[in-house]
Amino acid sequence: MSGNGSGKEIDRRVRRTREAIRKALVALIVERGYDAVTVTDVIARADVGRSTFYAHFTDKRDVLAANLEELAGFLRASSAAGPDRLFAFSLPMFEHIDEQRDLVRALLGRRGGGAVVPYIEQVLATIVREELLSRLPAGAAPSDLDLVVACVVGAFMALLARHADGEISTTPRQLDAAFHAVVAPGVQAILHQR
Template identity: 65%
Template structure:
């Protein structure tokens, strides 16, 4: 087994141990010792990969969010293109996401999830023609809030909606505002263009 493969395997064991422990007893009750014992790794091995339990938690979230970045050219095929694939991925990775963002997860990871999603949304809106502004920043907050609210409701069992139903509700709530801001950005760009 190559060194890279061993590193990935060890990291994955530690990440999975944390997820299982969060689901068993909640994030706040989990200790690094618990993670080490569940993953069956040594303390020095743990600390060669992660600084603490929050680092393990955030690494899971970073990997989840990295899957849903907009295309390299910055132009998604559809406005808010991250939504349906992310809801579908959440359904596929329900155990992980429930541990990270559900009631038993830690507050820091929810805030980190919002930050990561805000970067995805901001990049997508800039790629669709929005201009950097205070208005764009407020729009990103609204879009992220709507998405995270639906996600949290599903994770907490408040709705049995499918990913497609969650995506439809999300789009119905935010697309009109997003389109209005993008239209305004385009009008401002056109008015500044030389004749």
């Protein structure tokens, strides 16, 4: 918890412990689902003392913070990579999910217990919001912009969750196509309306 400055080298023991806990939690979530995993399970699997766990993390939830930061970074990078296409983050994200199936499934699907979804939603909302603003004449933000953002993010997250749950066996391309087919026309209309 002390100064986490990026320049500081971290004690190897700390690194090992944190990693062990993180991996243990993810593995257990994949196996049983978020809600069913207890701290006791995690420390047993990670082979770490109880007090050690609480010395590093406050919570089950807290352990996932690192993973989330990583995922959020990926989202931001994806959206910056293809600025010409509307909602360019979509396809890369679906592909990313497809690769890291187990982990993302554990975090975003129903088994994830919704502990993580709100965080991703917020990151996504920021991205979508800025993308829309950048395509509007400066200072011409419609009053209901946030509602549009919520719609878009909601649609995307719904596809994500379904895919993570494996309820729909589809390719990233199909998911991306469906997302754009449903959402893009409406958004384009809103953008060009003014």
